[in-house]
Amino acid sequence: MEDKFKLENLPKGNIYQVPEGYFEKLPSVIMQRIEPAEPKENRPWFSLWPYSFRVALATLVTGGFLAAGIYLNQPSASEPASSASLAETSNEELGEIPNEEIMQYLLASGQVDPMDVAELSSAGPDFWQEISEEGTNEN
């Protein structure tokens, strides 16, 4: 007897299996793969404004904050200046005063012994810088 095998007589079946929930998860996996390529899809609402307008607005806002910051940090006439700003100011002003005048002041105020005057008069700029730094640290 001839064994006449016919494909059409064979029931069609799928022998392959997938992990549980595979087709539920696959769309999100695919969407995650395509999303990094399109970051501009979630653009904020203000990105619709023209570029020049956005630049001008950003400049205005930044300038406004700077101006407000400067204005608010200025000491009022009745308010004593902070120790840090005083030190900065005194250092700057000290640099403008001749060394001879500073020595006379120190001698008059008794902060320097007259015996040291000879040494003070021959002291270089480093010494005066040291003195001014010490004054700042004390403050």
Place this chain on the structure above:
Amino acid sequence: MQAVMGAEIKEPSSPSSEDQELLEKFRHPDSRQFAFNQIVRKYQQKIYWHIRKMVIDHDDADDLTQDVFVKVWKNLETFRQDSQLFTWMYRIATNECLTFLKAKKRRFFLPIHDLTEELSVKIDSSPAISGDEIQLKLQKALLRLPDKQRVVFNLRYYDELKYEEISQILGTSVGALKASYHHAVKKIEEFLKAT
């Protein structure tokens, strides 16, 4: 359908109204991702099973399915709508499969027969494959066909596509496809009779 000397006139085809609606939404940036998600959900199983039957292994099929949809995403704007959306996607999937199998043979310096053996062993040993003995034999018989003939057989026998649709996918004439399918069936029947 008119057939003259093997050259057959293809029936005009275009995306279904549902697909056209999805494509319309895809063209708008605000609804692009939503539309694409719908396309993935609608076609993921068809594309996956088409690939799985070609590469056998689930992990390979998973990677290729993702790659196919990434390519669909990148190229959907260039889809000319002179064919069905699913035949266009099947075409991408088929190309991915054939390229993958060719690369696999080249990478491992395997002659075709060795890859057939490797995939046959996978059918016998993989826990993700189970079925009647005759179904397993059928799958092993299919592995003995050339890759492109296997695609033709799968699309006609399992997916029950029309020859015109397979013609759009593979870019082969309907007459050649009919001959290819006929020979594939004969080879499979002979293999199953012999084993």
